[in-house]
Amino acid sequence: MKQNKRKFNLSDRPLFGAFLLIASNALAVAIVVILNRFVLLTAQISSRLLLLGLIIFALIVLIMNLLFLATYINRKRIFKILFISCQVIFLVIASVGVFSYYRIEAMINGSLDQNLQSQSTYVVVRKNTTATLNAASTVGLIESSTAFESSVSAALTKLGYSAKLVQESSYANLLNALLDGSVDLAILPENYETTLTADASFYRQIVVVDTIVLSSSTASTSAILSKPFTLAIFGTNDGLPDSIMLVTFNPNTLKVTITSVPRDSYVPITCDNNRLDKLNHSATTYGLSCTIDTIQNMLDIKIDYYADVNFNAVVALVDALGGLEVEVDHEIIGDYSPDKSKEPLHTVVVPAGKNVLTGEQVLTFVRERYSYAEGDFARQKNQQYVLQLLVAKLMSLSDINTLTSVLGVASDNVNTSLSQADLLSLMSFGLEQTKKYSSILPGISAFRIEQSRVTGVGDAASAYSPAQGSYAAVVYVYKQAIIDTHTFITQNLRDVPALNDEKTFAFDSSAPYSPKLYYSDYYDDRSFQWE
């Protein structure tokens, strides 16, 4: 007698169905938790769409759950097919969604300085000899703050060096001390060959034996939109801040100020006992935290956050955005290589007029100064202009693929003390305000952007740079420029602007308004703050 053997089918088992149901509902909850985190941001993009999406999502989950009941109570094949198909499709789509979210989050985290610290890398070098080090060996380092000395000492101990520290007043003296044997080891900036001015034969006599990384806290931990804040943006090239901009943002008035600070400003370097030097030398010698301290001291303002942007980031960011429409008043010819050690420089032409430029062209434009009569000041103006264009384009992003590309670029090339929550708050706030005023103002015009710069006089090779160990080209900043910049910045940091006496209002289309300028290239009092 032939026995009817029932074929084993996993989908017939209620336990299997229950497992699928729990998995799909768990993923649904995960998606909702993610959305909850971004609810403010997504609501700004389209609150109606979000609401509709969530209702549809809830219905899908409900239908899937009811299908489970229908499948295992009625035991009809059609329900089983429907239930399994829905579950598989949902699990695949939801998994891809959750995976994409974690990918984006990882990208955002990649560019964040989670510990709110800036890091500086130094190398430990010795003379190119075979002599062995011992307990009596001496390590030379540049004269600086006690904190710097103790950080170096702790880092050396960690590496197993128990050497005595000897301070030198300049890097030139430190290199000489190393070569004449006064010190056995020396601590130099990681990129010493490009930032110090000794000749190549000098460097051939030394070898790098170790690397140390020093961290220092630089940023505040307050909620970013709770009060006006300052953000220092550094455009870094070969480890050297090539452009320095101070941005303030007042969330109450939506006013943004951008102030360019000449990288060559001859100022007291706070971590070098306030010895005068070029501002950007503070970064190469003591790290970005020293530059931040020095700017705070220079302008008597507090910097809450910083963003260190690699020059290649500009190229990659603009390309990720599909180009940037920039108006250039004359043709500019420059050169570029993403990595000079691997690829020779190639010529980049920036055409005159209003054109959609590539990343390389935009970088060439913001770096150009020689073809402008105003030199570095024209360059600062162009950098502020491009920064505004970039922010406007970023705020208009609605395509997730472009956003992912932008975040990818940021994670590789931007180091910032802004937390992920800060960035999301800022993006959400930006979209919210843009949307709020969209019926009466175009684009991001609700954000009033005012520009300024610290002015002074550039002088070639006239001032001694302790970090460089020789005379360097510097900018002597005007006394009045420091006062004006301080006023310009601090007035935007007030929660509520000071009351004024304006009772009337008039305008004419033939005379567009320009905000009051807080800088001048020609002050009556032409005395310098430091010289």
Added chain:
Amino acid sequence: MKNRRKSQIKSFVVFTLIVSLISLGSIGYVIIRGISNRDQTQDIIKGNASNDFYSLRTNATDYQKTVYAQLSESLKANPVNDSAVAGLVAQNFIADFYTWSNKLTSNDVGGLQYLDSSIKTWVYAQATNTIYNNLSTYLANNTVKDTLTVSASTALITAIDYEFNGVLVSAYSVEVNWQYLPSTVVNVSNYEKSSTVTVIRDTTGRFSVVAVESALAAASGVGE
């Protein structure tokens, strides 16, 4: 056997119910949070009433509603009386610009929709940097409701030529005189009460404000 099946069905239902409650509860929470967090300012500024060209903010004052209704009526007329429309555009602009009592943020500059699109951005910047600067303080002190409220206005309209973007166009010069409701927060007598507003009609038929000339020579506010 039947009881076992019944119990199995019961457990399926209870299981599905629990799982559904957790999932749908989470989704519901996010929906409620999203709705409650939504900023209503945009809806108020954008307004819920509009004619072909302009809208009326949701929290408009009685006077703003009156002049807006008059403007809507004028726009519906066939043929449209350009001069009357220009006068009402100027009055609507003044009624919104100089009424602060229904403003929600210091950037909520009144009357911007009546401006020509090419000048909106800088007029907004000028207003927020100058006359609207003090609005932040009144908003922070919760006294904004008792500040400026335009309660009536008159318009004297004259046809003129106006040079706009380098081209001479037909325009209307509207001398608007207005009054405020009494205020315990600001001295309304010190504020502007008369201006000459220039209105042009663009190629789409839209009337826009392109210039405002102040009648008050200098600010004279004391004791605020």
